[in-house]
Amino acid sequence: MTEMTIRVVLVVGLYVFIGNSGILSFGHVSFMSIGAYAFVWISCCTLPALKPLYLPGLPIVLQETALPSPAGIAAAAALAGGSALVIGSILMRLSGTAASIATFSLLAGQYALFRNWTGVTGGTSSLANVPVFMNSAIGTLLAIGAVLIAWLHHQSRYGLMLRAARDEQTASKASGVNVWLVRTIAFGLSGLIMGVGGAMQAGFLGIVTVDAFYLDVTFLTLAMLIVGGSGSLSGAVVGVIALTAVTEMLRRFEVGIHLGDALLALPRGFQEVGLGIVMILVMIFRPAGIMNGRELTVGHFRLKR
Amino acid sequence: MNAAVPPSLAAEAVSVTFDGLRAISGVSLTLEKGEILGLIGPNGAGKTTLVNCLSGFQLPTEGRVRLGGQDTVRWDAAAFRKAGVARTFQGGRLFRDMSVLDNVEVTGVALGLSRRAAQRKASELLDWMGIAQFAHQLAGTLPYTDERRVGIARALLMKPDFLLLDEPAAGMSDHECEQLTALIRIIRLEQGCGILLIEHNMAVVLGLCDRVHVLDGGRTLAQGRAAEVRNDRAVIDAYLGAEG
Ligand SMILES: Nc1ncnc2c1ncn2[C@@H]1O[C@H](COP(=O)(O)OP(=O)(O)OP(=O)(O)O)[C@@H](O)[C@H]1O
Numbered sequence A: 001m002t003e004m005t006i007r008v009v010l011v012v013g014l015y016v017f018i019g020n021s022g023i024l025s026f027g028h029v030s031f032m033s034i035g036a037y038a039f040v041w042i043s044c045c046t047l048p049a050l051k052p053l054y055l056p057g058l059p060i061v062l063q064e065t066a067l068p069s070p071a072g073i074a075a076a077a078a079l080a081g082g083s084a085l086v087i088g089s090i091l092m093r094l095s096g097t098a099a100s101i102a103t104f105s106l107l108a109g110q111y112a113l114f115r116n117w118t119g120v121t122g123g124t125s126s127l128a129n130v131p132v133f134m135n136s137a138i139g140t141l142l143a144i145g146a147v148l149i150a151w152l153h154h155q156s157r158y159g160l161m162l163r164a165a166r167d168e169q170t171a172s173k174a175s176g177v178n179v180w181l182v183r184t185i186a187f188g189l190s191g192l193i194m195g196v197g198g199a200m201q202a203g204f205l206g207i208v209t210v211d212a213f214y215l216d217v218t219f220l221t222l223a224m225l226i227v228g229g230s231g232s233l234s235g236a237v238v239g240v241i242a243l244t245a246v247t248e249m250l251r252r253f254e255v256g257i258h259l260g261d262a263l264l265a266l267p268r269g270f271q272e273v274g275l276g277i278v279m280i281l282v283m284i285f286r287p288a289g290i291m292n293g294r295e296l297t298v299g300h301f302r303l304k305r
Numbered sequence B: 001m002n003a004a005v006p007p008s009l010a011a012e013a014v015s016v017t018f019d020g021l022r023a024i025s026g027v028s029l030t031l032e033k034g035e036i037l038g039l040i041g042p043n044g045a046g047k048t049t050l051v052n053c054l055s056g057f058q059l060p061t062e063g064r065v066r067l068g069g070q071d072t073v074r075w076d077a078a079a080f081r082k083a084g085v086a087r088t089f090q091g092g093r094l095f096r097d098m099s100v101l102d103n104v105e106v107t108g109v110a111l112g113l114s115r116r117a118a119q120r121k122a123s124e125l126l127d128w129m130g131i132a133q134f135a136h137q138l139a140g141t142l143p144y145t146d147e148r149r150v151g152i153a154r155a156l157l158m159k160p161d162f163l164l165l166d167e168p169a170a171g172m173s174d175h176e177c178e179q180l181t182a183l184i185r186i187i188r189l190e191q192g193c194g195i196l197l198i199e200h201n202m203a204v205v206l207g208l209c210d211r212v213h214v215l216d217g218g219r220t221l222a223q224g225r226a227a228e229v230r231n232d233r234a235v236i237d238a239y240l241g242a243e244g
């Protein structure tokens, strides 16, 4: 459950940019990573004496601080959001497909940087003793916050102009839309949300490693967005729930289930294969995802007009 | 801009070359506020390319575009729209996954209105054009005649000074053409903008336009009052004659 709230935040973060702009990004997990490390830099460690040993490259002030978790989350949001804004302002000069490819280089570059910046990130070794603040209540609260921000952005003028540029970039310019600007804003905001997701992850596991923020999460979160349907905010949330259910089931099968006397177990690695199969099936039978661009409606209250 | 002199949108000796292919060569044309200027010519004559130049989608290889006397070299398409030059597209190009109302509203927010204000203006405009019944329909589901109207509404929001229409009647029946003609006439009357109309249907052109500019192979073949151009020998040979 708590883990699911983290995924909701991450996938909603992806939705803000990918869903509204129609540009696939493979690089957003970079901002999750930046958020997780920002949390460590501000709020680590439960044993303060460890911090200078772990991260001798940090500025002395940071080596000596271990602020409460809310400060760490705020730092994660600020640093991830800020870097996303700067990086986005550069990447959004590129057109759709070129931008997608560039986001992939962003992921690879950020990963290599953090992996080798040993004094500041611990390099390949994992950082333990990260304060654990997450529980299902806090996770739910943050997830609701992320959905709310995404919804406000969706409803805002910037969301509207961004979707116009997604549907018809040329015509959006003829309507006076500054395509670069609306894309950059969404990139920054979604980076900010990803950063909070990173802090949540750090504060859930109590341990941070660079490898936890690379291809696996990128694939899983993108799969969730696409399976649920990147055309709507509800799709993002539904995708998380659906794929969490599927992976959970596959994990149980991998461990093995008892049928009478026999232990039935799927080969290891089937979780990933199964996820891929589910994704392909959804793409074949529902190319626009489970929600197909629609929003869930509750009475007369609709998310999307 | 000087309020006393009505602004005009002008191409001055504009040429555009695509990898050695000359799409238009030395074309000059002035569109005044309040007039309807027809732009005609056979397929590939360079009409769309000229409109692209006049709306910031294409930088002229030579020559320049002026709006009310201002040079526009550094302007992009959004800047043209903000300065009052609006256009439609040959293929419609609506925002397919958005409602008709949102399609029109985009222009309002892009030009600085709040969503609420832009939505009100967009609703009023759809009402005025008699297509309010489609307001909440997805634009991608409209039949093409209504699609054209939405494209025009999108361009017309925020009262542009100049409206460039790229083949708005293509594929329409005679009856639909008449309705479109009436609409364009009312737009000129009530909004007072200068309209550049690209159109193949000569009945529509002669019925609406004060002046006509004829392109052929990227060059100006003739220009002048509609009735004169209609009887121009070269035009008949090159263009009208070809249609019968
Ligand atoms: N982006 C481009 N790149 C290369 N060539 C182009 C480009 N756009 C137009 N052309 C060429 O320029 C010439 C003029 O094209 P244009 O679209 O302006 O003609 P048009 O008068 O609008 O024709 P139509 O009546 O078919 O719409 C054509 O030969 C076309 O192939």
Ligand SMILES: [Mg+2]
Pocket: B047, B048, B049, B090, B166
């Ligand atoms: Mg054309």
